[in-house]
Structures are given as C-alpha cells and as structure tokens.
Amino acid sequence: MSIDTQQNAYHSPVLEFKSSTFSVPVLVLASNDVIIIEQQLQEKIHLAPEFFKNSPLVFDLQDLNKNDLDIDITEFTQTIRALGLLPIGIRGGTAQQNQQALELGIPVHSGHSVSASSATQKQSTPPEPEPQVVAAISTLITHPVRSGQRIYALGDLVILAQVSAGAEILAEGNIHVYGSLRGRALAGVQGNTKARIFCSDLQAELISIAGNYKISEDLNGAVPNQPVQIYLQDHTLVIKDI
C-alpha cells in the first residue's frame, strides 16, 4: 500500500483545482406557499421546457426572510427536484434553513447575508468556489477611439464612433461598433464563447472572441462598409452579414 502511494507520487497529477465562473439561474422566492410556487414554476417551465430541463438552480430566500416567512426546505427541495430542476445552492437563508439545506446536500452561498441575528450561518459556508451571476454592465463610448488608446469593458462595450487602427477595445461581453472598426477588437476576453462582435464597417487589424482570433490578412473575404456580426461556431470565427 505504502509502495503504491510512493509510486503515485512520481506519476503526473491526475487532478487539478481550477476556478471558474458560471451563469446559473437564481430563483428568488416571494412566497412560502410551496403549492403556489409549484404551480407558477410549472407554468414557467412549460414556456421553455428545454431550457429548464435538468437546469442547475440556486434559490434565494432573502426576500422571504426579510418578511419573516419561513419555508420548509425539505418540502421545497422535493418539489423543485420533481419538476426536473437540480438545486445546487441556497442563498440568503437563516442558520436553520442553511443547516437543512446542507443535510440535503445543497451548498450554502454567501452571496448576501440575511439579518444580523443569524451570524452563525457564515461558518457553515462550504469553501468551494461559488457560482455567481454576473450582472450585465455595459460601457458606452461616444467619441472616436484613437490609435494607441485601449478600452476595457467588464460587460458589453458599445462604441458610437470609429475605432482607429492601432487602438484596442476589449470586453468581457459583446462589442458593438457603430462606425468603422480599424483597430483590434476582442470580445469575451474572460472566455465567454457566446460573446459576439457587431460592427457597421469591418476593417479590423484583429478580431477575437474568447481567445479565437483572426488577423487582418484572414479577413480578406469580409466586405467593408457593410454591417456584419462575428461569432464563434465550433471554435471558428464566423463573419456574417446582418
């Protein structure tokens, strides 16, 4: 046995911890009536069954607890699991609710704490990385982005003027340029492969989405003076007319 572990120590590592950010739907409850919740949830799921099928879910009890409405976590969890949703977290619960959730194998997220009375709940927070829903912040630029300038946007970036050659615009979300795009445009720089670039005149030095890029030479096929969108399909950038 001890020999085995020694040998393993020389093998290449079989695991690695990485940190990632995910978008997860958060269900904010405003009532503690599980029957009504089930009814309304069912209606929502009916509208987009594919989207909700086996979807992970964090439920938020902050509003409930603000109004002193208690909810039976065990019953509620059974209900949403029966609807095909997979609860992966509780947020804004009281110490007792958090304890109940943990017993059901649902981690507690400290997104925002509830009242001061439940100060103990923080200790029960598991140390694993917490899925967060990133709020969409968009940045609006109305003046031309000149050569040598660099703009970084945390969410979407909307530019109402031209982007000159030698300028660089980066966004964690989408990029819109309502002018000539002659500089470098990098969307989804934190790895969002769903990000897109929209521009009314593509003459860019470089375009990139989530690290997949094309340089000016590869853009020969693209027609300038024509609105296009650029998105990622099977790790390849696709340039399409709008």
Added chain:
Amino acid sequence: MARIIVVTSGKGGVGKTTTSAAIAMGLAKKGHKTAVIDFDVGLRNLDLIMGCERRVVYDFVNVINGEASLNQALIRDKNCNLLYILPASQTRDKDALSQEGVGKILDELKKDFKYIVCDSPAGIEKGAHLAMYFADDAFIVTNPEVSSVRDSDRMLGILSSKSRRAEQNEEPIKEFLLLSRYSPDRVKLGEMLSVDDVQEILSLHLLGVIPESKSVLTASNSGIPVILDEKSDAGQAYADIVARYLGEDRPHRFIDEKKGLFGKLFGSK
C-alpha cells in the same frame, strides 16, 4: 478670454513650425495680440522661420528657471507689432521644461495676449506633452500619407485623454485638421491620400488644405512667415485657415487640381 492653441502632429517634418509661424502672424495681422512659443527645446527653429534668430537673448527655459522675466524673453516681431515670439533654448533638452513652470508662464501670458500659439516638437514625449497639456484648441498638422495620418490619430488620442481639460473633466480640446503639403495632381495619380481618405480615417473638422508649394521653402529660408506672401497659394491657404478659425465662412480651395479645358468639360475629379 485668451485661447491657447497647440500646433501638433506626432510626426516630424510635416510643417508644424511653418504653420505655427503662419497662423500666429495671421492672427496678429487680424488685430489680435498673439504670442508664439517654441516648445522644441534643444532643436530651436521657430526663431529662424520668424526671422528673429539674431535677437534672441533669453529663452523659454530662462523664464521657467526665473533667470529672466517674461518681458525680457519675449521678442517683438518686426513685421507686426502685435506678435511676440518666445524662443526655445538651444543648449538644453526637454527635461528643462516642467509642468508647473509652463503653466505659470501660460497663465502670465493669458493676462496680456488674446492667442497663445504653442509650437509642439515632434513625438509624444515630454516636450509634445507639455505643449498640448494646457491647450484649448489643437491644430493637427497632417501630411496626406499613412504614417503621418496614424501619428496624428495617436496624438488625437493623447489630446483627449492626457490634457488638462481631459484630466479635469472640462469641455474637451477643440480639434482642427490642417492637411499640409497637399498635391492634387499626385492624389489623382494615386500617390497620395486624398482629403476624403484622410477625413475618413481621422473624422476631424477640416480647417484647411495647404498645397505643396515652393513658396514655403523660400519663406522659411528668408525668415518671413509664408502667410505674408499673399501671392503664393500656401500663403493664401493659411490666410483662409486663420479666417475660418476666427469664424469666417470661406470655401475650401487647393483641394482639386487646376483643371484644363479638357478636365472641365469632362468634370473629372
């Protein structure tokens, strides 16, 4: 209220000093008390173009260091008594300029002058930075070729992010495009960018086009700003530019080639 104009380009040799001399003279000739400052410390040229190189006693750096008063260093132009020149130091380098020093001198000049024209050195380093930092208006001198246009674009970016107005969130510097050394014939042959090409890249208000002209070299060598040569096309172009800057509405000239009868008939452009 006094206005500080910076004449800048990023690239060297495009005609900044020629332009500074011409527009400073033009503004003074229109009756406005004007000072023109050479920011090119170590490569002093403005005094030559203005023809006052033999009257330089004190310079810009002397005034900053408190070795001379502003009045001692200012040289009155011999062609126009409303125009004064503050020459650069030839024996120092750009590090001799400080932001506080430049700011103090400009504040002092603003009390007495209507326009203060700052002739920027080439590049984007300290001298060019200080020349544009306090400006209210910027004249971007660009030649119709790609590297000059790109450098101008870079300079426009610096104007909109690193100037005093930008740092203090005031109304941004007003930017004007001066396209110099323009030759309609060469544009037609495809050897030079056209006004439209440059405008498309820079999207900037065009104050005027200065044609490539022998009179510029002649004027420089004789130390008389080219705007005083009223017969020359370059002189007329600068006169138009000054008039437009002061609010007059004048049509643009020197953009199209001089058309022969044949060209006129067929309306070639």
